[in-house]
Amino acid sequence: MVKFNVIEEDSSTNARLGILEINGKEVKTPVLWLGCLLKSKPHPWDHFKVETVLVNAYEIIEKRMSIDSIHEYLNVNGIVMMDSGGFQLMKKNIPVTPELLLDIYKRAEPDIGVVLDHPFNPMDLESRFERWKNTISNTEFMLENSHNIALMPVIHGYTIDDVKKACKEIKEITYPKMVGIGSLVPIVRYMKTSVLSELNGINTIEFMAKVISIVREEFPDTFLHVFGVGSVSTMHLMFSLGVDSVDSMSWRMKAAYGALQLPSIGDRFISPKNGRRKFKEYKLLKECNCPICNGKSLKERKNALDNSKQGTFYKRAIHNAFVFKCEEKAFHNAFEESFLKDFITKRLKKTRYFKVLKNFTSEEEPSSF
Numbered sequence: 001m002v003k004f005n006v007i008e009e010d011s012s013t014n015a016r017l018g019i020l021e022i023n024g025k026e027v028k029t030p031v032l033w034l035g036c037l038l039k040s041k042p043h044p045w046d047h048f049k050v051e052t053v054l055v056n057a058y059e060i061i062e063k064r065m066s067i068d069s070i071h072e073y074l075n076v077n078g079i080v081m082m083d084s085g086g087f088q089l090m091k092k093n094i095p096v097t098p099e100l101l102l103d104i105y106k107r108a109e110p111d112i113g114v115v116l117d118h119p120f121n122p123m124d125l126e127s128r129f130e131r132w133k134n135t136i137s138n139t140e141f142m143l144e145n146s147h148n149i150a151l152m153p154v155i156h157g158y159t160i161d162d163v164k165k166a167c168k169e170i171k172e173i174t175y176p177k178m179v180g181i182g183s184l185v186p187i188v189r190y191m192k193t194s195v196l197s198e199l200n201g202i203n204t205i206e207f208m209a210k211v212i213s214i215v216r217e218e219f220p221d222t223f224l225h226v227f228g229v230g231s232v233s234t235m236h237l238m239f240s241l242g243v244d245s246v247d248s249m250s251w252r253m254k255a256a257y258g259a260l261q262l263p264s265i266g267d268r269f270i271s272p273k274n275g276r277r278k279f280k281e282y283k284l285l286k287e288c289n290c291p292i293c294n295g296k297s298l299k300e301r302k303n304a305l306d307n308s309k310q311g312t313f314y315k316r317a318i319h320n321a322f323v324f325k326c327e328e329k330a331f332h333n334a335f336e337e338s339f340l341k342d343f344i345t346k347r348l349k350k351t352r353y354f355k356v357l358k359n360f361t362s363e364e365e366p367s368s369f
């Protein structure tokens, strides 16, 4: 039902290329899943080919929806992963049982269902032991009763020991074909100086890299997913560290606050406010082949994507989703053409990730690292 094969490992970074095969559908990895809402558009696959979509059971539970086939409901042909919504359910204090979630998965038939996990609360460190106990007991129950659904267990940990213990306990239940790492990126994003550094004596980005290397070591042939990546640069970092798969809803969230994505640079605004830099990236915008920009003059493109104009969210979101997916393909291309290290250097050199990445890449080749 699920097959994952690594086809090539990069010699200069920890990245690897592979093929994930599931329910007769195939996708090249590392891969980005576009996080989408069930009830709100845009749905990028209405505009261009999208092979991997992530949705959240939280929406089904909260809105009391009943979905018989997620592929039909969304009118999507690609691979659909459904997250359990553990994080959102915790925030809203909505109780959900693994039985209910399994019922939802059995009816909606996503290609991958994520095990009901209980993400940790950074404000209450001690509770993490109890929360992990619940996650592992859900994992056991759901795997035993999954029938035909491909389930992805999720690892959580605030310390290296937590993570090692979590891997061990998952192995006692099963040797998974797929495994996720939960709330790692959001933790790093929101807890910059934080609890994690105090607990581990290393900065949060180093911790993130370390967690990934431990899970890769514990499950070397397993398809490794990291949940909740915010930006294109975080995606590139994850891929370089050996992660096979990430998901992001940022294409949509960034569009909602007016930001435009373009290859190799951070957020830009056609009409910047609050002292933000003036939009100058005309060359990059001119080169965009997204369904919104295609066939338009530069002036028309600017108009369509302008954050100061009413009704541009939808178009910006499609453009952003397309750029995210193009960057995934650019990563594959750099890997296959053997210039991955230079590609990553260019993409990450202005970010806080760069220093950390250097420690995880090979020094053999003379390069700008």
Ligand SMILES: [Zn+2]
Binding pocket: 288, 289, 290, 291, 292, 293, 294, 319
């Ligand atoms: Zn575009």
